[in-house]
Amino acid sequence: MTLQRWTAPDGFRGEPHVIRLSASALDLDGRHCPQHTALKARPLLRPRVYEKRRYAPWETFPLGLVQAALDLVEYRDMTADAAVDSVVSGNRSAVHPGVVVWVRHACDAYLQAAEWIADDLEAQGVALVPDPLPRVVQYESAAERRMLTAWGRWYTSADGDVREFRRLRMGRAGERDAPSNQALAFVAAAGQRASGNVYRDIPVSVVPDEREPSRVRVVEVVLAAGVRPRVLVDDTPAEIRRGYREKTRHLVTDIVFADVKRPGSDCAGCKARASCDALPQAPGLLGINGGGTHRRTWSVTTGRQYLVCPAQAHLRELHLPAATWSDGSAARRGRAVHRWLEAAHSRVPARACTPADLPDGDADDLGLAAAVMTPEEYREARPYLVAHLASCSLGAGGHVTAEPTVAAYDPAADVVVIAYPDLIRDIGGRVVYREQKTTLVAVPGGDAGEVFARVPQLALAVRLIEHGVLGGDGTGTVELETLTPESAEVLSFDAADPAVREAAAREIRRMVSGWHADSVFRPDPGSWCRTCPVAQWCPDRAPADPKAPIVVDGVRIDPRTGEVLNAAGPVSDRAGAVSDGIADPGADDEPPPF
Numbered sequence: 343m344t345l346q347r348w349t350a351p352d353g354f355r356g357e358p359h360v361i362r363l364s365a366s367a368l369d370l371d372g373r374h375c376p377q378h379t380a381l382k383a384r385p386l387l388r389p390r391v392y393e394k395r396r397y398a399p400w401e402t403f404p405l406g407l408v409q410a411a412l413d414l415v416e417y418r419d420m421t422a423d424a425a426v427d428s429v430v431s432g433n434r435s436a437v438h439p440g441v442v443v444w445v446r447h448a449c450d451a452y453l454q455a456a457e458w459i460a461d462d463l464e465a466q467g468v469a470l471v472p473d474p475l476p477r478v479v480q481y482e483s484a485a486e487r488r489m490l491t492a493w494g495r496w497y498t499s500a501d502g503d504v505r506e507f508r509r510l511r512m513g514r515a516g517e518r519d520a521p522s523n524q525a526l527a528f529v530a531a532a533g534q535r536a537s538g539n540v541y542r543d544i545p546v547s548v549v550p551d552e553r554e555p556s557r558v559r560v561v562e563v564v565l566a567a568g569v570r571p572r573v574l575v576d577d578t579p580a581e582i583r584r585g586y587r588e589k590t591r592h593l594v595t596d597i598v599f600a601d602v603k604r605p606g607s608d609c610a611g612c613k614a615r616a617s618c619d620a621l622p623q624a625p626g627l628l629g630i631n632g633g634g635t636h637r638r639t640w641s642v643t644t645g646r647q648y649l650v651c652p653a654q655a656h657l658r659e660l661h662l663p664a665a666t667w668s669d670g671s672a673a674r675r676g677r678a679v680h681r682w683l684e685a686a687h688s689r690v691p692a693r694a695c696t697p698a699d700l701p702d703g704d705a706d707d708l709g710l711a712a713a714v715m716t717p718e719e720y721r722e723a724r725p726y727l728v729a730h731l732a733s734c735s736l737g738a739g740g741h742v743t744a745e746p747t748v749a750a751y752d753p754a755a756d757v758v759v760i761a762y763p764d765l766i767r768d769i770g771g772r773v774v775y776r777e778q779k780t781t782l783v784a785v786p787g788g789d790a791g792e793v794f795a796r797v798p799q800l801a802l803a804v805r806l807i808e809h810g811v812l813g814g815d816g817t818g819t820v821e822l823e824t825l826t827p828e829s830a831e832v833l834s835f836d837a838a839d840p841a842v843r844e845a846a847a848r849e850i851r852r853m854v855s856g857w858h859a860d861s862v863f864r865p866d867p868g869s870w871c872r873t874c875p876v877a878q879w880c881p882d883r884a885p886a887d888p889k890a891p892i893v894v895d896g897v898r899i900d901p902r903t904g905e906v907l908n909a910a911g912p913v914s915d916r917a918g919a920v921s922d923g924i925a926d927p928g929a930d931d932e933p934p935p936f
Contacts, residue, residue: 348380348599350387353617357386359486360544361598364493365525368593369516373747376600378608383598385544389613396636399861401435404660405512408448408565412495415453416472422449438863440657440879447879448565452510455563455571459508468504470497475549477507477533478540490594491540492529498555505530505555508571511564513663515572521593523560523574528586531558531579558582566663605749610639610758615751624750624759624809629851633756634858641760642799645853649919650870652856656863657876664875672903672925676780678723679730679825680745680764681714683778687736687744687765694737700727725827726780733823733830735776740769750811755858761802766812773818773837775803780825782905788912790835790845796918797822798853800835804846807837852915869893870920873901894920 350358363383370379381387401407407429414425426446430437437445463470473496481488497506507530509516509523516523538547560575575582603620615621628640647655658664686695701709703721711720736742748761765776777799787793794801800820807818817838824831835842867884869892877883891907892899897917898907904925906913913921 348601350384351377351381351614351617353390353614354381354387355390356384356388358384360384360386361486362489362491362541362544363594363598364491365522365529366493367597368522368525368590369520372604373606375604375606375608375612376597376602377604377614378612380598380600381613387613389616391616393616396633397435398636398638399436400656400863401433401437401441402660404441404445404662405448405510407433407437407441407445408452408510409495411445411449412452413474415449417474422446422453425449436861438653438656438660439881440653440662440865440876441660443879443881444657444662447567448512451565451567451569452563454567455569459561459571463504468499470499470504470506472496473498473535475535475537476540477529478536478546478548479529479533480545480548482545487545488598489540489544489546490525490529490533492526492533494526496530502551502553503555504557504559506559506561509560509562509574511562512661513564513566515562515564515569518572518574521590524582524586524590525594527558527560527575527577527582528590530560531555531582532586554579604747606747607639607749607758607760609749609751610637615758621758622750622809622811624752624806624811625754627750627752627759627805627809627811628755628757628854628858629805629847630755630855630858632754632858635861637756637758639758639760640854640857641762642802642853645798645850645857646919646922648857648860649853649916650923651866651874652860652863653865653880653882654874654876655857657879662876662879665878672780672905674719675722675726676925678715678719679726679780680778682711682720682723682727683730683764684745685710685714687742692736692739692742695727695731695734697728697731700724700731726825729825729828729830730778730823731830733825733832735765735767735774735821735832740767740774742767748806748811750806750809755854757854757858759802759806761799761806763799763803768813771814773807773812773814774821775807775812775818775837776821776823777803778823778825782826782903787833790839790842791848792912793822793833793835794845794849795915796913798849801846801849804835804837804842805850808843808846870916873920873924875923892920897921899924 361383362385367379410429411425414420414428415422426449430442476496479490492507494510495508507526509526534548536546537549540546556578558577558579559573562572562574605621609615609621644655647658686699699709701707703724708720743766746763746766748763750759752759763775764778767774777797800822803820806812808816810816820835820837822833865880865882867882871877871884872886872892892901894917895914897913899921900907904921906921
């Protein structure tokens with residue numbers, strides 16, 4: 343791919359041939375926007391129309407606090423607790439109390455991992471010391487300047503013979519064969535020590551090494567107690583350079599020359615947001631006025647978490663490690679059903695599901711299921727899928743999109759709204775938006791307001807159709823398909839009905855308004871703390887009684903599956919949010935970039 347194949351989007355000025363890419367960008371998945379990454383990699387390319395950036399009034403990068411505290415430990419000989427206290431008190435943005443708890447935990451976990459690494463290397467006759475200067479690879483030709491960076495912690499032996507980069511993971515290990523690992527190793531092997539700022543200076547001032555190492559290591563450190571570090575790369579510089587040239591360099595080129603637009607969560611911080619023709623503008627979509635604290639993203643999952651507890655929503659938004667407190671059966675079942683439905687509804691040409699698509703659970707050939715789930719998952723999901731056959735709507739024709747990501751920008755609220763529909767059909771210009779739920783007991787019906795309170799995704803769907811985000815003329819149908827092991831039921835709502843629109847607007851305003859104005863995110867402890875995925879970081883969590891039922895606003899909820907066991911009346915917003923959070927934790931969450 344040549345330089346001439348990438349053209350800056352309209353509305354930009356500056357120098358497109360200066361490229362600075364972080365090695366971790368090689369791991370971005372299909373939910374991310376390729377053009378956003380390509381633009382972010384060009385620091386001297388700016389929008390022609392200046393837009394003042396508003397920053398969050400709270401710390402949004404907890405891992406940066408961990409790095410700063412570890413610097414104090416390793417370079418100033420401070421204790422971990424004193425280092426965290428110093429970093430938090432001196433931080434220019436407010437730090438949530440739950441974040442402080444996690445930062446302390448992360449620092450302790452790192453220092454334990456560092457001891458394990460030192461013990462292993464001591465047995466090999468190697469001792470490493472921290473290196474305060476990060477490394478950067480810089481390349482300049484007549485056509486362009488490229489820089490490749492690596493964010494983490496650096497170490498070297500006293501004689502320079504061994505060089506090590508430690509990659510930090512917030513809560514879970516990454517893929518051992520992730521392409522970024524090879525790129526990180528390349529920066530460690532071929533990069534030079536930066537005396538300047540690798541994220542601001544162009545070019546970056548560097549300090550030459552006295553000698554080239556014979557051994558370069560990349561080690562992954564998961565910041566969780568008891569998780570041993572993992573060596574990802576341990577090789578000679580020559581072999582690392584060769585591997586990078588053969589397996590990874592072309593991926594870097596593909597990333598920085600990408601021009602595909604994929605609206606989603608990247609839009610909130612993208613330089614091209616104001617001029618991007620792929621991001622629908624939907625003034626008033628959320629039904630609130632005022633720009634809030636800063637530009638952010640919102641999804642129904644965010645709203646659901648905020649209804650349970652503002653602190654939970656905040657800590658989840660910051661990607662703090664989350665635990666699963668249920669037995670996971672409902673979540674596993676629901677996700678297996680959704681994977682099968684996505685595969686079936688993505689077939690070309692589109693066609694309705696039939697009994698032939700669902701062989702017996704003990705068949706040698708499981709058909710579509712063989713590629714998307716285990717035989718055990720298929721046996722559990724099959725009764726729900728058989729029930730779906732009676733309600734499959736693809737026989738009605740039209741253009742079908744299964745499991746898309748939908749994004750729209752509401753300038754009145756300064757919020758990028760994200761939705762993940764299960765199925766969208768366009769039938770002669772009329773949009774049909776379907777959500778699919780699996781449950782042991784059929785969900786009762788009701789008017790639009792009652793159903794939207796239980797399944798707020800439907801309320802957001804009505805708003806998206808009304809504002810033309812999904813195309814068409816603002817009319818369409820919103821459907822809820824509820825699958826049980828015995829039957830399927832479809833509830834439909836006309837998105838042009840004034841009563842339906844009002845119920846949808848009311849539900850979305852209720853979910854968004856508190857979150858939009860909040861800047862503190864105080865905890866709201868209760869029996870739901872028992873199943874909160876980030877309760878371990880909350881200093882105000884309620885004491886948990888493992889034998890006590892979870893009762894929310896008079897509704898009794900199974901703490902293992904999230905099923906509503908009994909309700910004397912309508913299920914409240916909070917009770918529904920607690921139930922959904924157990925049954926399908928983190929449905930719309932994206933993994934952190936580290």
